[in-house]
Amino acid sequence: MPTWLVTGGAGFIGGNFVLQAAANGVRIVNLDALTYAGNLDTLSSLQGNAGHVFVHGDIGDRKLVDRLLAEHRPEAVVNFAAESHVDRSIDGPGEFIQTNVVGTLALLEASRDYWKALEGDAKEAFRFLHVSTDEVYGSLGETGKFVETTPYAPNSPYSASKAASDHLVRAFHHTYGLPVLTTNCSNNYGPYQFPEKLIPLVIAKAIAGEPLPIYGDGMNVRDWLYVGDHCAAIRAVLERGRVGETYNVGGDAERPNIEVVNTICALLDERRPRTDGEPRNSQITYVRDRPGHDRRYAIDASKLKSELGWSPAHSFEQGIADTVDWYLDNQPWVQRVLDGSYRLERIGSAT
Numbered sequence: 038m039p040t041w042l043v044t045g046g047a048g049f050i051g052g053n054f055v056l057q058a059a060a061n062g063v064r065i066v067n068l069d070a071l072t073y074a075g076n077l078d079t080l081s082s083l084q085g086n087a088g089h090v091f092v093h094g095d096i097g098d099r100k101l102v103d104r105l106l107a108e109h110r111p112e113a114v115v116n117f118a119a120e121s122h123v124d125r126s127i128d129g130p131g132e133f134i135q136t137n138v139v140g141t142l143a144l145l146e147a148s149r150d151y152w153k154a155l156e157g158d159a160k161e162a163f164r165f166l167h168v169s170t171d172e173v174y175g176s177l178g179e180t181g182k183f184v185e186t187t188p189y190a191p192n193s194p195y196s197a198s199k200a201a202s203d204h205l206v207r208a209f210h211h212t213y214g215l216p217v218l219t220t221n222c223s224n225n226y227g228p229y230q231f232p233e234k235l236i237p238l239v240i241a242k243a244i245a246g247e248p249l250p251i252y253g254d255g256m257n258v259r260d261w262l263y264v265g266d267h268c269a270a271i272r273a274v275l276e277r278g279r280v281g282e283t284y285n286v287g288g289d290a291e292r293p294n295i296e297v298v299n300t301i302c303a304l305l306d307e308r309r310p311r312t313d314g315e316p317r318n319s320q321i322t323y324v325r326d327r328p329g330h331d332r333r334y335a336i337d338a339s340k341l342k343s344e345l346g347w348s349p350a351h352s353f354e355q356g357i358a359d360t361v362d363w364y365l366d367n368q369p370w371v372q373r374v375l376d377g378s379y380r381l382e383r384i385g386s387a388t
């Protein structure tokens with residue numbers, strides 16, 4: 038059974054990844070600082086599972102990371118830990134620099150020293166995989182897609198901090214030889230996403246009969262990928278990716294925000310019609326655009342597809358229907374986030 042040190046594994050994508058990896062027989066040491074975005078409810082099905090060790094701590098805590106590496110001897114470090122919400126980065130960039138840049142640097146240094154001391158097959162097999170975003174490439178015009186060689190041009194403090202971390206990861210490969218891999222993925226959606234991000238926010242507000250806020254004219258385009266498909270891509274890169282390479286991950290599912298919101302409204306109208314019979318898209322309200330709002334993202338994932346044989350298992354239509362159903366079926370998870378009680382859990386279960 039391989040052991041992987043996963044950081045940020047109580048968050049949205051990390052949580053899905055941990056659940057998927059644990060189901061596939063990987064032993065996970067899950068290091069998470071449990072910021073507002075960390076939610077142990079997501080991992081409740083792993084309680085009592087000896088293959089999952091949760092550790093409450095910061096990736097920037099060098100002593101702690103050194104201890105975890107020495108104690109658990111992982112074959113890989115997979116770094117999801119980050120501040121991830123663009124709007125929060127506009128209000129307060131400092132925490133983004135602290136975790137995404139300074140924290141990633143500490144994790145890299147600890148991983149480098151651990152890897153250097155390994156020998157033989159263990160040294161050969163070790164990988165550091167850094168999970169990043171397509172937002173580092175900036176904004177596209179009407180046409181074209183991001184490829185791995187697209188120059189970095191981040192426009193928000195969030196994407197700038199992720200770009201800096203990507204550069205550090207690259208530098209640790211070229212300078213110290215650390216066997217790194219980087220994935221740059223488009224917007225994810227699916228189960229366990231914190232309801233501040235577009236899709237879970239709209240589902241929660243649509244169900245509650247509240248206004249559905251859309252930035253600007255609603256025509257900002259994102260390339261949506263179902264989170265389970267992103268996790269499968271990370272696993273493929275970790276197991277078969279070429280060391281030192283970066284891989285773009287995307288779903289070939291470009292949609293303007295307004296279309297995403299209309300799709301969610303239509304799905305909810307079918308599954309749980311409003312008592313007054315009104316369509317839910319009547320709740321849409323346009324709000325002032327986010328500063329520096331990138332207009333369009335689109336990913337060319339052909340390198341990942343041709344080299345590693347990955348392709349997304351969910352079309353957008355299937356993924357979004359499954360996601361709406363998941364939120365309808367898991368209202369207690371959502372309620373505990375909305376009323377803040379998910380944060381009480383951490384007191385009891387953090388080690």
Ligand code: NAD
Pocket residue numbers: 044045046047048049050051052068069070071072073074075076094095096097116117118119120121122136140168169170171199221222223224225226231
């Ligand atoms: P998230 O905000 O849901 O989760 C982040 C997790 O990291 C949380 O559990 C949080 O507690 C933890 N964390 C934060 N600071 C930490 C620290 N200093 N030490 C340890 N843990 C810490 O984020 P997400 O949406 O799951 O994104 C995960 C990763 O994937 C991020 O690196 C993000 O940049 C990247 N990414 C996200 C998307 C997306 O659409 N959500 C797309 C592409 C890439």
